[in-house]
Amino acid sequence: MSCFIQVADEENEEPIEIPVEEDGTLLLSTLAAQFPGACGLKYRSETRSLRGVRLLDGKLRPPENGWGNAVYLCVFPKETPEGEGRSAASRGSENKRKNDDQLEASLAKTKRLELKQKCSDLIVLGLPWKTTEQELREYFESFGEVLMAQVKKDPKSGQSKGFGFIRFGTFESQMRVLSQRHMIDGRWCDVKIPNSRSGEGQQNQVPCKVFVGRCSDDITQEDLRDYFSQFGEVTDVFIPKPFRAFSFVTFLDPDIAQSLCGEDHIIKNTSVHVSNAAPKTDHAARHGFGRGHPRDAGRPGMGGYGPAQHGYGSQGMNGGWGGQHQSGRGTEMPNLAALGTSLGIGGQGGHQHPNSQGPNPAQMGVGPMNLGLNPLAVAAALNQAGWGLLSNLPGQSPDTPMAYSQAGPAPASQAQGPPSMAASGQPGGGPAGGSFLNWMNQGAGDGGGGGGGSAMPQPPGSQPPAGAAAGWPQRSDQKQSAGAGPGYGRNPDYV
């Protein structure tokens, strides 16, 4: 079996042999040790097209037929700002900027990166009692330089309290760690931005998650992961079940996610449309969304969405994206809330989407308080308008008229519509939050419906999230919040 694979910076550069693990995977950290800043690999397939290498949990997986003798090429995050990682010069010509627009975008991005790149302490929850600070540090060192690792202990007994804190030297490491769960000494642990720090920088981030519309039902998670990995590391893929013609792809690098927004891509002979995934909280609705993509300048802001406050305040934000659902150990998602659904900096909203030919949802009064709306139709309509699911559409005001029928044909056959929020009469009251997007995002369904009272549809069978192939925590020593009520059974991805 081969113990090394050949990796080069770029084509025609001299490859370096890099050791693979015994299980045949290549650790991203190993790759990064030789190619600082690399976030993935690609290679020329038989068809001479570039193909991305699957990356899961920091491990690059060999192609179907093994690594072979191919020379693999590093993938770097697009548009690495100056002073970080490898210089643009060393990356060849691919990142050359040619016009003022791009320059401007670059400056804006650099500025934003300065904001976002700050590391903060991270809390590690669920540590085994026996785990020491040394062990904690050693575990996380595989993700990058660990500046601090501490296990909180009872002062008297010295007994661990089962949680600790870590701090990384690079934001990259922090992001990577936040994007997954961690098996430490035999227990699944969660790493999160601690409450004491939440809101100090995380909100200045940009979504890592994109909405992929017009999916066909034969496009699998694997397909999406394979396809989108060519652009950068994919940390999660989520396809709602039952089939709803859209999916979410989360990238490690928000810039990569953003760079894809507005584009059409062909997967399995299907043209899918990538657009912004909507944040999960009404923050987005109030503050606008996104900073505009260079190629997609001026996405509409949330301004047109009516009184976004409507109905959400009472739900109680608990600080952080998707915070409503951040409880629930066991089925809890990795802390993607800190990753994939954060908010663009003070979005310069307000423009009409240049490509928006259909009715502007803002003007349409896109309200989830639907009239038995077919989600597929809504997704299609919004997406058709170049919007994807841009707004959180929180407890929409009843005074915004519905106009979906203008937005596009509504395949009426899939009768599984979103819950009638109008009927639920909230704002803010419904057990499930009362947002159309909540419903859209639920995917495998509000399995917590067992808890009763949810107005949400409850398709059978939840599934573990992508990227959790190793098995979601079902350890016998880990309480599973049995009968935890609404919410715990839902798919832990995207709330």
Place this chain on the structure above:
DNA sequence: GTTGAGCGTT
């Protein structure tokens, strides 16, 4: 010597 959602004696 038990425990298992949480949030840090600086």
